[in-house]
Each structure stands twice: as C-alpha cells, then as structure tokens.
Amino acid sequence: MGAAGPSNDVLDEIFNRTINSRSIFLNRDVLRNDYIPDHILFRDDQISQFGSILAPILRGNKPSNIFLYGKTGTGKTVVARYVTKKLYERILKLNLNTKFLYINTRLASTQYKMLVELGAQLDISLPFTGLSLSEAASRIFDKMKRDGINTIIILDEIDYIVKNYDDNILYEFTRVNNELLNGNFISIIGISNDLKFKEYLDPRVLSGLSEEEMVFPPYTVDELEAILTDRIKTAFRPGVVSESAVKLCASLAASEHGDARRAVDLLRVAGELAEREGSDVVDTDHITKASRSIERDRTYEVIRSLPLHGKLILAAVLAAVLAAPEDINTGRLYSNYTSMARSLGVEPLTQRRISGILSELDVLGVVNAPVVSNGRFGRSKRVKLVVPREVVSRALQEDELISSILK
DNA sequence: CATCCACAGGAAGGTCCGGAGA
DNA sequence: TCTCCGGACCTTCCTGTGGATG
Incomplete structure (x- = not known):
C-alpha cells in the first residue's frame, strides 16, 4: 500500500466533474416510464x-x-x-x-x-x-x-x-x-x-x-423517431443527442414490435451512461451500450431472484453447455441436476417439476427450450442458454450454496 | 406405414406458511 | 384456542404425441 494519493485524485476528479459540469439532462423525469406527457403523439x-x-x-x-x-x-x-x-x-x-x-x-x-x-x-x-x-x-x-x-x-x-x-x-x-x-x-x-x-x-x-x-397498433420506426425527438426537447439540453443516436434508438425499439417504452428507456440509460463518462453528447455508442446493459441487468436480476431449484437447474445447464453445447435435453439435464443437488445435500425435485421450471425459465427468456421430436428416440425439450454465460455464473455466484459447486 | 420412445404437460391434490377471526 | 384462508411450491398420476426407424 503506497500513498493514498492517486485514488483520492481520482475521486476528487469525479466529484469535481459532477459539481462543475453542467448536466446533459434538462429534465430526466421526462424519460421515466411512469411519466405522463402533456401531449401524446400518433394516438x-x-x-x-x-x-x-x-x-x-x-x-x-x-x-x-x-x-x-x-x-x-x-x-x-x-x-x-x-x-x-x-x-x-x-x-x-x-x-x-x-x-x-x-x-x-x-x-x-x-x-x-x-x-x-x-x-x-x-x-x-x-x-x-x-x-x-x-x-x-x-x-x-x-x-x-x-x-x-x-x-x-x-x-x-x-x-x-x-x-x-x-x-x-x-x-x-x-x-x-x-x-x-x-x-x-x-x-x-x-x-x-x-x-x-x-x-x-x-x-x-x-x-x-x-x-x-x-x-393499439405498434408504432412504426418513423413514429418512434418522432416521439423520441419530442421527448428529447424537454429531457436533454439542445444538441446533446445526435441524430444518428435517435435513429438507432428508434430502430432498435422498432425491431421489438414498435415498443415506445423500450425506446425511451434506452434513451434514458444511454444518457446516464454518457453523463457518467463525462461526455457532453449522446451518441450511437451510448445507445448500443445501453441496450446491452439493460439486457444484462434484467438477466442478472431474474437469475438472482430465482428459487433454489431454479438456480440449480441453471447451474446444471451451465455445466451441460460447457460439456456438450448441443443436445441438452430434459433427461440429461435432469440427471445432471439430481447429482448436483445430492452433492449439496438437497433432495432433488421430480422430473415433472423440473420440466415445469424449464418452461418458466424459457418464459423468462433465460433459456430457450422448444420441444423437439427425435422420432423413435422420443420427444424432449432442447435446451439452449440464450443469455451470456458469464452473466449467469456471476448471478449464481451470489447464492452461497450454489457458488460452492461452481468451483 | 405402423410403431414406439422419451418425454410434454394437464389435472388434482398435498403441505407448509403467515396470518385473520370467532 | 381452533379453524379457515390464499399463495407458493411441489408430487402423483395420467394421457398425448412428432417423427425416425424397422
């Protein structure tokens, strides 16, 4: 441990920047999702x-x-x-x-x-x-x-x-x-x-x-763009958000069935990211990062709040993905899961229940588990992890019991 | 082209919890 | 005290089924 100097300097810099720089936001509340605007476009x-x-x-x-x-x-x-x-x-x-x-x-x-x-x-x-x-x-x-x-x-x-x-x-x-x-x-x-x-x-x-x-029909890209532009006028200082950022934001949200809430969320998070970086503009880069960070946060929260057996199954999926990413089916997963549970001294649940939990994980968007038929070799769910592996393992680490088996 | 695997997933019911009300 | 309640979560039992294979 040397002098405490450098880290203090860093902190000082952060604090000073926050105090001295003008916020890029004029009114952040306009971008909150419970905000009711005083005029509504296209409706x-x-x-x-x-x-x-x-x-x-x-x-x-x-x-x-x-x-x-x-x-x-x-x-x-x-x-x-x-x-x-x-x-x-x-x-x-x-x-x-x-x-x-x-x-x-x-x-x-x-x-x-x-x-x-x-x-x-x-x-x-x-x-x-x-x-x-x-x-x-x-x-x-x-x-x-x-x-x-x-x-x-x-x-x-x-x-x-x-x-x-x-x-x-x-x-x-x-x-x-x-x-x-x-x-x-x-x-x-x-x-x-x-x-x-x-x-x-x-x-x-x-x-x-x-x-x-x-x-209520979905918004088109152009409508989303107009809505964003309208919100930006009151939310940000003039000229902060680049035109290309707005376009990207609108098109990302449009690809999710014209979801205006998502578009506005994206903009808010991007703005916060930009502000934290000390940037005085919001660019396409921030939008991309925001999109990724929203998705990560959501996944992390979902996994962290899963009940024990839900986490155990995810741990089993994780192990199966590392071993053989293809052909992860219910049966294999179940045997993975039971041995994991036993090694932790937990009584495993029935296969019926595991099948149900897998479906729940599918709905939550953590895994993809369509039912496929292998002809003579029966029908089963084919399970794939659809979120980044490291996010899953990081979230699972938080559970004391489970972290002990994730080496 | 019938067969038959390896499950899916519905239905019904059980157990526990935290608490109200008489 | 005893009984009842909803909710979460689970089990048991069950019928249904897509499609490669013999």
Missing part, C-alpha cells in the same frame, strides 16, 4: 374514442366497460392515464363523487394483493393475509356503497392475473354492479398486452367486461 384517434366512451361519467352515468389491447409500449397505459387524468380534473370541478383506481395486476402479482391495493386507494386498509378473497372484496364494495362512490377501475396487464389465477375476481366486479344499487357503479377498464387474452376468460365475464374494445 389522437384512441384518445378521442376512449374519451367519448368515458364521457358519460360527467353526467353521473355509468360508462361502458372497455378493453384496450396492444403489445407493450404501444401507448395503452399512457393514453388511459392521460385521459383519466383530464377527466378527473373535470370531475373535481363538477364535484362528482367519482374515483379512478389504477392497478397493475402484474406488479400486484396475486388476486389478494390486487384487492389490498384497491382498498388502499379507497382508504381502507386490508390485512395482507388471512382474509378470504370474497371477504376482502365485500369490504371494498361496502366502502363504495357506504360512501356512495362511483369507481372506474383500471386493471393494467390484466392478462397476467387471469392467466395465473382465474377470473372470479373479475366476475365479482361485473356482478356487483347489479347489487350496488342507489345509482352507484363500477366500470372496468382492462388493459392487456395479449391479443388472445379473451380466450382465457369465461364467457359470462367476457360479455360483461368487453362492452367496448380498442386496439
């Missing part, structure tokens, strides 16, 4: 259609239930939030007892948590466990009835809750309207990323819920 039709469906609220009438369909980043959420925000301003002026409740069912993650969240927005607190679903629901309905509140419930990523559980809760919501009497109502706005979502719904729920439907 005029949807905004006016959505607005006119909801407008009866202003006369105290129940608007139709609506379904918004479209892939991620096509503007569904932002349009819904924008229109409801505008409506709410009017509602306040008119002194109507109407509330908008917004819930992302994927983030709420279970039916019960969804109800707890709903309750919180109505100022009733529900215990986080212990009650039956119907008890929790009826407490919410009681509150609405007691206070004479009309509610419009926005259920974002509604496909998540229906796929993972069932549609009883939704049925409750549609059914209760008939019993809430004295003029009160609940309207449901469902937002789904999955166009085939309706197939999962019980017909009686479907007919109640989708009185109106709207489809």
